[in-house]
Amino acid sequence: MSGLSAWLVGLEGTAAGSRLALALALLAAFLHALFGALQKGRHDPWLSRAAIDGCYGLLALPCALFLVPWPEPHMWPVFGGAIAIHTGYKVAQAMTYTRGAYTVVYPIVRGTGPLFAVIGAGLVFGEHFSAGQWAGVAMLVSGIFGLAAYNLVTVTLGRDRLVPALALAVLTGGFVAxxxxxxxxxxxxxADPFTFLAWFFLLDGIAMPVWVIAGGGRSRAAPDWPGLLRRGLLGAFVAFFSFGAIMLATRLDKVGEAAVLRETSTVFAALIGWLVLGERVGPRRLALMALIAAGATVVEWAG
Structure with missing residues (x-):
């Protein structure tokens, strides 16, 4: 185990570990919103996802083979389950993004996820939220779904596809949890958290490129190879830090708290949608975003 890995493992269950987990979860929130915008941008979502996954798989290859300890034998079935779940998530997400406006479907995905994740953390890890934390979850989820409802009312582009887009967004949120x-x-x-991260990215980088090459998604967009490569490389580095940050946060502290804090990504997504994608953000959206942030603050404070 490397010095960095030993230091992180030593922080598990400590106050310093909780503070680091908080910072990592918020970092993951911002980067996850950026990652979603990268996939929803001007390139076809299927091609964007395949480019990103292929890039981070190739970048993870030398790390997995030469920089981290080899996975223990019991980890191979664990990796198999993770890849299957993530592939289902990516397919559902790409189908969602091809049908709905980013600022409508993204909040629904992120609002559904923490509810299921908190319940799952209770069942799998025995975590329990206090009454105050559940109040914070209710505030955060109310803000997220309120933001989605407001966007749903105001959106004018592609309204004929909104019903299937919303259903797929809920499905994607289930995969998130x-x-x-x-x-x-x-x-x-x-034993070494970086073993999981390196090998996950290596193995997870295979499925979507193969899926797209085999005709999955039925994209008819003419590929812009230089643009896709740039997006793929940028998305790969964002994914490394986003996924790595939230996974380390769940090892250092409670899974449910990390999952809820990450959903402040909805605030960042709205800002990215406004600043980068040219989507409107008005006072009502700002108020709902403040409610989301307040809910996350209550969850952390009440814990």
């Missing part, structure tokens, strides 16, 4: 809980189990199942 599933992979959050499962991956928290996976990163705790190995």
């Amino acid at each position: 599933l992979y959050t809980t499962y991956d928290a189990y996976g990163i705790r199942a190995t």
Whole structure:
């Protein structure tokens, strides 16, 4: 185990570990919103996801082979389950993004996820939220779904596809909760957390490129290879830090708290949608975003 890994493992269950987990969860929130915007941008979501996954798989290869300890034998079935869950999530997410506006579907995905994740953390890890923390969850989820409802009322583009887009967004949120809980189990199942991260990215980088090459998603967009490569490399580094941050947070502290704090990504997503994608943000959205942030603050404070 490297010095960094030993230091992180030594922080598990400590006050310093809780503070670091908080910072990592908020970092993951911002980066996850950025990652979603990268996939929803001008390139086809299927091609964008395949480019990102292929890039981070290739970048993870030397790390997995030469920089981290080899996975223990019991980890291979764990990796198999993780890849299956993440592939289902990515397919559902790409289908959602091809049908709905980013500022409508993204909040629903992120609002559904923490509810299921908190319940899953209770069942799998025996975590329990206090009454105050549940009040914070209610505030956060209310803000997220309120933001989605407001966006749903005001959106004018592609309204004929909104019903299937919303249903797929809920499905994607279920996958978010599933992979959050499962991956928290996976990163705790190995002695060195970076072994899980490196091998996960290596193995997870295979499925979506193969899926797209085989015709999955039925994209008819003419590929912009230089643009896709740039997006893929940028998305790969964002994914490393986003996924790595939230997984380390779930090892250092409670899974449910990390999952809820990450959903402040909805605030960052709205700002990115406004600043980068040219989508409107008015006073009502700002108020709902403040409610989301307040809910996350209550969850952390009441814990």
